[in-house]
Amino acid sequence: MGEIIVVTSGKGGVGKTTTTANIGAGLSKLGKKVLVIDTDLGLRNLDVVMGLENRIVYNLVDVIEGGCRLKQAMISDKRHENLYLLPSAQTKDKSAITPEQMIKLTNELRDEFDYVLLDCPAGIEQGFQNAIAGADRAFVVTTPEVSSIRDADRIIGLLEQNHMKKLNLIINRIRMDMVKRGEMMSVEDVTEILPIDLIGAIPDDEQVVIGTNQGETVVDMDSLAGKAYTNICRRITGEEVPFLDLDKQEGLFHKLSHMFKRN
Amino acid sequence: MHVFERGMHHSSVRIAKERLKSLLVSDRVQCQPDTYDLLCGELYHTIGKYMKITEDNFKVEITRSQIRINLTGEKS
Numbered sequence: 001m002g003e004i005i006v007v008t009s010g011k012g013g014v015g016k017t018t019t020t021a022n023i024g025a026g027l028s029k030l031g032k033k034v035l036v037i038d039t040d041l042g043l044r045n046l047d048v049v050m051g052l053e054n055r056i057v058y059n060l061v062d063v064i065e066g067g068c069r070l071k072q073a074m075i076s077d078k079r080h081e082n083l084y085l086l087p088s089a090q091t092k093d094k095s096a097i098t099p100e101q102m103i104k105l106t107n108e109l110r111d112e113f114d115y116v117l118l119d120c121p122a123g124i125e126q127g128f129q130n131a132i133a134g135a136d137r138a139f140v141v142t143t144p145e146v147s148s149i150r151d152a153d154r155i156i157g158l159l160e161q162n163h164m165k166k167l168n169l170i171i172n173r174i175r176m177d178m179v180k181r182g183e184m185m186s187v188e189d190v191t192e193i194l195p196i197d198l199i200g201a202i203p204d205d206e207q208v209v210i211g212t213n214q215g216e217t218v219v220d221m222d223s224l225a226g227k228a229y230t231n232i233c234r235r236i237t238g239e240e241v242p243f244l245d246l247d248k249q250e251g252l253f254h255k256l257s258h259m260f261k262r263n
Numbered sequence: 264m265h266v267f268e269r270g271m272h273h274s275s276v277r278i279a280k281e282r283l284k285s286l287l288v289s290d291r292v293q294c295q296p297d298t299y300d301l302l303c304g305e306l307y308h309t310i311g312k313y314m315k316i317t318e319d320n321f322k323v324e325i326t327r328s329q330i331r332i333n334l335t336g337e338k339s
Binding site for chain 1: 274275276277279280282283284286287290291326
């Protein structure tokens with residue numbers, strides 16, 4: 001039976017889409033059958049981040065309205081066996097589908113996939129309600145900044161009100177240089193404030209931007225963020241993986257990349 | 264290697280954490296930030312009537328569904 005996971009945050013721009021794409025790709029690399037769904041109607045992005053924007057024929061709204069079968073809308077990612085994307089509609093808006101329709105869809109998906117990841121839009125209105133409706137579990141993404149933490153806290157409250165049983169925190173864009181100077185909150189600072197279990201912390205990494213430029217996920221690149229995402233995937237499948245010591249790792253990565261550059 | 268600066272004294276993180284603590288409490292219980300201080304003060308006063316407690320160890324945590332009062336300074 002598949003697990004339906006929504007990736008949400010409240011605040012926009014903290015890394016939900018990047019996280020969805022990378023966890024999706026990472027889980028497929030571990031041999032799981034994964035469907036990632038972009039539920040941001042009107043502002044689709046998951047396709048672009050994954051480099052699949054030229055393969056879109058049908059979308060989530062078409063499937064829900066019965067205009068096509070799921071298999072026709074699902075895009076298989078040729079670089080990742082068992083990874084599929086159901087893209088959003090660029091021309092509709094959030095009112096085009098309802099939570100009830102999403103619940104019906106996700107129930108049909110449970111038998112087919114090991115994991116279904118829903119990329120949730122920013123905000124707390126209908127888009128959010130649609131995305132969480134059918135989910136068993138939520139990943140709340142935040143950055144170590146006041147505004148995103150505040151929004152994440154609100155989202156956690158709303159998820160609890162909506163009876164979401166499993167909640168996990170992902171802290172994105174940690175900059176160890178700033179943490180050491182006391183100018184950025186650390187992983188510990190954030191987990192003290194937000195009362196849900198941490199499933200992973202992702203360092204700020206240029207490779208993420210480079211990856212998006214090329215339509216590649218960082219789990220496939222030589223990247224510290226990619227390594228952190230891979231560890232999250234391993235934890236999702238039940239493996240116990242110690243958290244990366246970002247401080248030590250960052251130094252090591254820089255030393256190694258300098259070595260390669262000189263050659 | 265960079266020299267460890269006196270930066271920690273001017274740490275913006277400390278300010279951020281204090282602001283957040285205040286913000287989240289007032290968001291969670293939907294009241295003004297000072298209300299939290301007033302609430303803590305009254306709780307301390309009331310509990311102090313029945314038990315021996317010290318201000319240093321007395322901590323009140325408000326989450327969305329609970330108020331947790333820590334009396335001993337130990338982490339649970």
